[in-house]
Amino acid sequence: MSRTVYLNGAYVPEEEAMVSVFDRGFLFADGIYEVTAVLDGKICEFEGHVKRLERSLGVLDMPMPVDKDELLEIHRELVKRNNLDQGAIYLQVTRGAADRDFVYPKNVKQTLVLFTQAKTLTDDKAGIKVIAAPDIRWGRRDVKTVQLLAPSMCKMMAKAAGKDDAWMVEDGFVTEGSSNNAYIVTKEGKIVTRNLSNSILHGITRSSVLRIAAEMDMEIEERAFTIAEAQDAAEAFITAATTFVCPVLEIDGATIGDGKPGPVATRLNTVYIEEARKGAI
Template identity: 55%
Template structure:
């Protein structure tokens, strides 16, 4: 798998080496974070939950009035082209769409040509130690903007939250608003109650509609499990039987410590373990 400057990327209509990919200093994604992104998992050289990611991309673009320069079907073809050119078997495809480049001005021109970039990243997704040991989470005040349902490239609050969490030996940050967990800095947050219910905040402008979450909800229901869509407090999370996160880059990942307090017996529980197995099986079977 090509990496670093050797890998092949796709930028505004062309496949080219990463070292040759150039963006304008006037791009609004650089100057204003005026753009959106998607991250799609790759397993066995195939795209996981691609339909869900493309639907969310279209929604985010629509909410911000961004124009997709090509169809989502064409985007999928490009992603497959990058996977093949970079010999990627397991990892991620990153997509970023910005409004385009022009002289710096808060008011953007109506005829801008969007900037579209896609690249691959090699990453182990399935056989990871954290899935067997669980991860630690730190809770922090949610300082993000009010439209978290849009997958914006404006990620500074999440960057700072993850940095603070790492400084305290944690793997992820859970954002807290009005005493309730909204979501992870780069993941969806869940707890499992002692009577076996999966609890996670409902989709709203407070949270990003997770694609892995959407797939997992259906899989859980098919397996006889139910998701209770409501907010939960930090104290409720610390007292839960189990906890976990989901995202395209972690799939289903057990959380075993929150703010230093062990969840359950401090080890990945049976429900989360089973959910991860179910999702990985789904990912392998449905990837294309």
């Protein structure tokens, strides 16, 4: 059975969901997206994702296509219609369809698409292996646009090397993973992650995990770090909306710690899932 997707006010079978070839998301990557986790049929971190969506749209001079309450109802209806217990809801807003022109069109109806993806989120995290790759993305990585070719290329570089993902490097320092925020844990037990700026995505899971770590009296330092420092760390891990907290076991061929998921990442993942379940709506 095919999924039911949401497209511009209608719930339709995925085979019938069609978008114009003149849509600016297709022609210019002129759009914003969000991915929200679903646990036990409930939406996780909804408020954070909506706030980031509003911020990203604002940078591109686009309004919200529907208000927050209606957006929540769309999420819930998709969960219901697709009988989704665990997984994700993908949301995309584009400026809409108009004849091809670099200038933003006026009085064009936006395109709003949402669909579900079933995925087990709460399994034990075995850990991943990453490589370093040059960060060739545009300068506003804090805006969650649909122009994801550069991260996709980095991911494919990792796959070609027999690894799981890439940590992108700019001016000698790690920015983030291809679709996640990056962290190390020093031998002294300090969590280090890149500070917020235009250089990285302001992760919703990142924010929650750092809050949880602070509440657990873990020391946190938000600064740039190098691949060499990461290779010498006691632990490394990533965070993202549908991976939660996932250990990194190897970086550019160097084993991190004892090559097994470390206690900090494992504990943070457990507590994050507990908190996400409590706050899901």
